[in-house]
Amino acid sequence: MKEIEPRILSGFMELCPAEQIVMNKIIDTIKNKYELFGFTPMDTPIIELSDVLLAKAGGETEKQIYRFNKGDNDISLRFDLTVPLARFVAMNYNNLTFPFRRYQIGKVFRGERPQKGRFREFYQCDIDIIGNETLDNSHDAEILSTICNVFNELGITKFKVHLNNRKLLNGFLEHLKINDKYQEILRIIDKIAKITEEQFKEELLKLNLSSNVISELMTFIKIRKDNDNIIEALNSLGIKNSNFIEGLKELDILIQNMKFYNVPNVNFMVDLSITRGLDYYTGTVYETILDDYPEVGSICSGGRYENLASFYTNKKLPGVGVSIGLTRLFDQMRSRNLINFGKKVSSDVLVIYMDEKNKNYAFNIVTMLRNGGIKTEIITDDIKFKNKMNYANKIGINNVVIIGENEENTKTVSLKLMDSGEQKTLSCNELINYIKDSFDSKKIFMLN
Amino acid sequence: MKEIEPRILSGFMELCPAEQIVMNKIIDTIKNKYELFGFTPMDTPIIELSDVLLAKAGGETEKQIYRFNKGDNDISLRFDLTVPLARFVAMNYNNLTFPFRRYQIGKVFRGERPQKGRFREFYQCDIDIIGNETLDNSHDAEILSTICNVFNELGITKFKVHLNNRKLLNGFLEHLKINDKYQEILRIIDKIAKITEEQFKEELLKLNLSSNVISELMTFIKIRKDNDNIIEALNSLGIKNSNFIEGLKELDILIQNMKFYNVPNVNFMVDLSITRGLDYYTGTVYETILDDYPEVGSICSGGRYENLASFYTNKKLPGVGVSIGLTRLFDQMRSRNLINFGKKVSSDVLVIYMDEKNKNYAFNIVTMLRNGGIKTEIITDDIKFKNKMNYANKIGINNVVIIGENEENTKTVSLKLMDSGEQKTLSCNELINYIKDSFDSKKIFMLN
Numbered sequence: 001m002k003e004i005e006p007r008i009l010s011g012f013m014e015l016c017p018a019e020q021i022v023m024n025k026i027i028d029t030i031k032n033k034y035e036l037f038g039f040t041p042m043d044t045p046i047i048e049l050s051d052v053l054l055a056k057a058g059g060e061t062e063k064q065i066y067r068f069n070k071g072d073n074d075i076s077l078r079f080d081l082t083v084p085l086a087r088f089v090a091m092n093y094n095n096l097t098f099p100f101r102r103y104q105i106g107k108v109f110r111g112e113r114p115q116k117g118r119f120r121e122f123y124q125c126d127i128d129i130i131g132n133e134t135l136d137n138s139h140d141a142e143i144l145s146t147i148c149n150v151f152n153e154l155g156i157t158k159f160k161v162h163l164n165n166r167k168l169l170n171g172f173l174e175h176l177k178i179n180d181k182y183q184e185i186l187r188i189i190d191k192i193a194k195i196t197e198e199q200f201k202e203e204l205l206k207l208n209l210s211s212n213v214i215s216e217l218m219t220f221i222k223i224r225k226d227n228d229n230i231i232e233a234l235n236s237l238g239i240k241n242s243n244f245i246e247g248l249k250e251l252d253i254l255i256q257n258m259k260f261y262n263v264p265n266v267n268f269m270v271d272l273s274i275t276r277g278l279d280y281y282t283g284t285v286y287e288t289i290l291d292d293y294p295e296v297g298s299i300c301s302g303g304r305y306e307n308l309a310s311f312y313t314n315k316k317l318p319g320v321g322v323s324i325g326l327t328r329l330f331d332q333m334r335s336r337n338l339i340n341f342g343k344k345v346s347s348d349v350l351v352i353y354m355d356e357k358n359k360n361y362a363f364n365i366v367t368m369l370r371n372g373g374i375k376t377e378i379i380t381d382d383i384k385f386k387n388k389m390n391y392a393n394k395i396g397i398n399n400v401v402i403i404g405e406n407e408e409n410t411k412t413v414s415l416k417l418m419d420s421g422e423q424k425t426l427s428c429n430e431l432i433n434y435i436k437d438s439f440d441s442k443k444i445f446m447l448n
Numbered sequence: 449m450k451e452i453e454p455r456i457l458s459g460f461m462e463l464c465p466a467e468q469i470v471m472n473k474i475i476d477t478i479k480n481k482y483e484l485f486g487f488t489p490m491d492t493p494i495i496e497l498s499d500v501l502l503a504k505a506g507g508e509t510e511k512q513i514y515r516f517n518k519g520d521n522d523i524s525l526r527f528d529l530t531v532p533l534a535r536f537v538a539m540n541y542n543n544l545t546f547p548f549r550r551y552q553i554g555k556v557f558r559g560e561r562p563q564k565g566r567f568r569e570f571y572q573c574d575i576d577i578i579g580n581e582t583l584d585n586s587h588d589a590e591i592l593s594t595i596c597n598v599f600n601e602l603g604i605t606k607f608k609v610h611l612n613n614r615k616l617l618n619g620f621l622e623h624l625k626i627n628d629k630y631q632e633i634l635r636i637i638d639k640i641a642k643i644t645e646e647q648f649k650e651e652l653l654k655l656n657l658s659s660n661v662i663s664e665l666m667t668f669i670k671i672r673k674d675n676d677n678i679i680e681a682l683n684s685l686g687i688k689n690s691n692f693i694e695g696l697k698e699l700d701i702l703i704q705n706m707k708f709y710n711v712p713n714v715n716f717m718v719d720l721s722i723t724r725g726l727d728y729y730t731g732t733v734y735e736t737i738l739d740d741y742p743e744v745g746s747i748c749s750g751g752r753y754e755n756l757a758s759f760y761t762n763k764k765l766p767g768v769g770v771s772i773g774l775t776r777l778f779d780q781m782r783s784r785n786l787i788n789f790g791k792k793v794s795s796d797v798l799v800i801y802m803d804e805k806n807k808n809y810a811f812n813i814v815t816m817l818r819n820g821g822i823k824t825e826i827i828t829d830d831i832k833f834k835n836k837m838n839y840a841n842k843i844g845i846n847n848v849v850i851i852g853e854n855e856e857n858t859k860t861v862s863l864k865l866m867d868s869g870e871q872k873t874l875s876c877n878e879l880i881n882y883i884k885d886s887f888d889s890k891k892i893f894m895l896n
Contacts, residue, residue, distance in 0.1 A: 003759065003762065004503040004759055004760060005500075005760070006534075006538040006539040006760040007497065007539065008492075008496065008535075009493065009497060013493075014491070014492055014493060014536070015491065017489070017544075020488070020490060020491055021488065021489060023491070024489050024491075035794060035823050036821070036823050036824065037818065037823075037824070037825075038794065038795040038823055038824055038825035039794065040469065040794035040795075041469060042465070042468060043462070043468055043471070043472075044456075044462055045462060045569055046525075047457060047514070048456065049455065049456070049457060051452055052454060055452040066516075066518055068517075071559065075457065077494075087455075087456075088462070090454040091454040091455065091456075092464065095464060097839065097842045101794075102465070107494060109495070111518050111519065121493055121495060136829035136830060138829065139828070149818075260807055260808060260828075261811065311452055312451060312453070313451065314451065346486065346487065346489065347486040347488075359708055367710060370484045370485065375483050375484050376484065376485070376486060377485075380584060380586035380587070381547075382584060383584075
């Protein structure tokens with residue numbers, strides 16, 4: 001029989017068991033927090049009809065798409081979770097209660113050129129709040145508060161959400177009377193973290209902007225104040241443009257609301273260079289940067305949009321949302337040794353019995369452990385004691401419960417700790433408590 | 449702007465929020481049980497290289513596959529979780545500890561003709577135990593015990609695992625000297641639940657089997673005994689064929705082991721008509737039938753195989769596993785009204801404040817509730833009190849916490865129960881305990 005080399009496509013992440021255990025913990029933590037904050041789960045198909053999925057797309061997105069024919073259908077794999085959300089809300093509009101709060105955690109697909117740190121299949125973890133015709137501004141802070149809670153729970157405390165408001169930025173360009181080139185200018189501002197100040201100026205000069213205007217623009221987007229003084233600083237510019245004034249008011253409300261939501265001041269700041277692409281977003285926009293690892297780039301981004309689903313419905317559906325690019329975050333943290341892989345196996349306890357006579361008692365112990373929430377394996381293979389201990393060693397289970405005649409007679413167990421070699425005699429309840437006390441309470445990421 | 453009709457492909461399940469909440473609970477329950485039984489998580493890519501994925505496939509499988517080209521790659525969507533497992537184990541052979549116990553819950557894709565109750569995208573929930581060169585027979589009972597625990601936890605107690613052993617069946621065909629037609633015969637036996645006895649006979653007659661042989665075969669596969677007497681009954685047939693004897697011994701060991709694993713006698717039986725397709729399985733095979741809804745067909749099937757990954761490696765990797773077809777199970781139970789949809793919203797509590805003055809206190813309550821594990825929403829929209837209560841009503845949250853001046857002054861909350869109209873004044877701790885006590889403890893499926 002001809003063997004085929006077992007391999008996977010490049011750009012696809014596949015984890016070993018020890019890593020997968022941690023990845024699942026991360027997903028569970030995010031899911032749990034999203035639910036505690038009142039978001040309802042959604043699970044849309046991986047495959048959608050191409051005309052539906054690509055109703056709005058174009059350019060780069062369309063090129064990257066996994067698109068193909070099956071039978072009579074022109075179909076594509078989803079490339080984000082926002083388009084399926086728009087399609088879902090438009091489809092189910094009459095059955096939903098607004099504001100509609102949903103989360104979705106799932107894989108999306110983009111056929112990008114393979115490149116270090118870029119993935120073709122990756123997890124997005126999204127929350128969005130969708131209003132019917134209107135959506136109160138307070139929801140912007142709610143989204144950010146959820147995200148801050150997620151990161152804290154994961155062990156990421158040193159991060160900053162960089163906030164901006166598109167109306168503010170557009171208003172400033174109008175004020176400078178360069179809003180006819182706003183697309184090109186935003187595209188250049190978007191690159192600011194990646195290019196030098198000189199390059200930035202050069203790019204703007206190519207648009208035939210005057211040095212004065214460029215200088216004013218640069219001064220503006222570099223304004224840095226703490227959260228208690230930024231609004232006053234922007235106010236004192238005395239700009240009369242109505243978009244600017246509206247954006248500033250929204251930013252003010254957002255910063256005030258962040259206090260109600262208990263988001264620490266160290267975890268957010270206004271950054272007037274944040275644009276988040278060209279279209280879609282219309283108000284608040286944000287990216288999230290790690291204090292000590294800015295080179296990782298934004299680990300979670302989003303913002304407010306005027307209209308979620310204009311390609312599918314004439315209902316106006318404003319919303320605000322955020323997305324964590326989980327696969328990339330995991331990859332970046334792993335490569336920097338910032339993940340606490342803790343106990344590297346799934347099982348907490350391995351049960352071994354000395355003799356067939358004790359098998360029944362051993363199984364009772366296993367059942368009690370599992371009912372007590374302890375992940376438990378039992379070796380029933382007909383192999384030597386030494387080989388049973390070898391398995392424990394190799395797979396990395398620290399807690400080995402050994403059951404012999406003595407244990408059965410005294411209704412106890414012997415617990416051997418593989419790391420220290422120590423051995424204890426315990427009742428089954430004591431065993432459950434001992435194991436639970438030994439659970440790793442460290443956070444997953446080590447970014448405190 | 450031209451609107452595109454928002455729609456999904458036929459054969460793809462998409463749930464509304466109330467259903468999705470239950471579906472997620474089911475997945476969590478399965479995942480939790482799989483982990484308590486010592487299985488480690490795996491998450492393989494949705495997309496694989498076609499030559500790898502289809503190394504073994506052929507016939508129907510290959511026709512149903514979602515296969516396409518992207519760049520230079522001929523790629524396909526996975527159609528089950530077993531082939532990716534085989535690929536993974538062959539790829540990572542040197543880094544794994546055997547027996548290797550993994551679970552995977554994920555979507556798989558088959559482009560079947562759309563048909564009621566058939567899905568093109570569906571969840572499989574698999575566990576497998578893979579040995580290196582050998583795998584002790586005791587693991588067969590372990591797999592079945594895990595599954596029985598899963599179903600019990602889900603509220604499915606009235607079911608039966610139908611057990612057989614392929615060696616036993618093949619041995620019996622050898623004994624009848626009709627093993628040269630074993631593929632055709634197995635295919636007919638496989639259909640036995642769907643055709644009449646007359647049709648069954650006719651199909652066998654077409655293979656030129658004698659009436660005597662057909663009669664012996666039918667008598668054999670219809671043997672029914674309780675679990676304590678089946679082995680003796682089969683022994684008493686006095687068949688000397690070595691495959692038959694080996695299969696019988698394996699079946700005997702399995703039934704004995706089921707006792708150790710505390711699988712109730714009512715949840716399994718020997719059914720000599722179970723074949724599980726033509727190749728792959730080599731020993732124990734099983735399907736699972738609901739006592740009161742046999743027309744649903746098998747809700748979970750699997751068995752033992754000699755060699756998991758012969759297409760990828762020359763290492764011999766025997767294994768035993770099982771797969772729950774979750775999407776179909778959910779669909780079948782839903783259509784029979786056998787799912788307890790319980791509380792139909794994600795959030796447990798909605799917090800409303802009477803005046804901006806109380807906003808800060810309201811947010812403190814929200815934070816305490818969430819820290820206490822209570823899923824909580826707060827309405828910050830600037831809308832009338834009546835409209836806030838309307839939202840609670842429409843979305844179906846029963847517990848509404850109302851915060852006014854009086855509550856803030858007395859450090860209490862008012863809890864209004866929407867179903868009864870009752871109102872209580874509680875401290876925050878009392879509130880948390882009250883909500884937790886009201887959690888629905890009913891099982892998800894109502895098949896007790």
